[in-house]
Amino acid sequence: MPKPIYVLSGPNLNLLGVREPEIYGRDTLADIETRCVARVKDRGLTLVFxxxxxxxxxxxxxxxxxxxxxxxxxxxxxxxxxxxxxxxxLKTLSIPIVECHLSNPAARETFRRKTYVSLAATGVVSGFGAASYELAVEAAAGLIGA
Structure with a gap:
């Protein structure tokens, strides 16, 4: 079995579903995890979330x-x-890195339009709400040839 895909989420994402739902949606991080696990199951992949x-x-x-x-x-x-x-x-990694955002940072406040992570990322998925995670999982699976 291949090594798992790591899915890491930063500060305040534990409050998904209640924090600014007009921006981030009503799905919880647990809801997102469930859907992401389902996305990779058929490919024989696992996630560390x-x-x-x-x-x-x-x-x-x-x-x-x-x-x-x-x-x-x-x-x-x-x-x-x-x-x-x-x-x-991130720059120490030799594996694919997919940056993921629920909202579209380019369409928000000026300070959100650039991220340091993008300098190391293989690609970026943003602006699709909770589905951004699922699309990022699909992208990562494709990058590792699964």
Missing amino acids: RQSNHEGELIDWVQEARESASALILNPAGYGHTSVALLDA
Whole structure:
């Protein structure tokens, strides 16, 4: 069995479904995880699906992915706009990296329009709400040839 695809979500994404639903939708992160797992099941793939509000923990998981993952999907949330440390960790990976956003950062406030993560990402999926995660999973599976 191939190594799992890591799906990491950053700060405040534990509040999906209740936090600004007009922007982020009403699906919870657990709802999204269930749909993502279903997307890869037929391909014989597995996911490691995690969320943290702590930058250092996300960096630890990115470093873990170097050895343990076949691809990485990252919704960095606010850390995408601020964390050079997260970018530095991502640059150590040799696996595909898919940046994922529920909203379209390019259509939002100026400070959200650029992310450090994009500098290391293989590709970006954004603006499709909860389906952005599912599309990112499909992209990652394709990048690893599954």
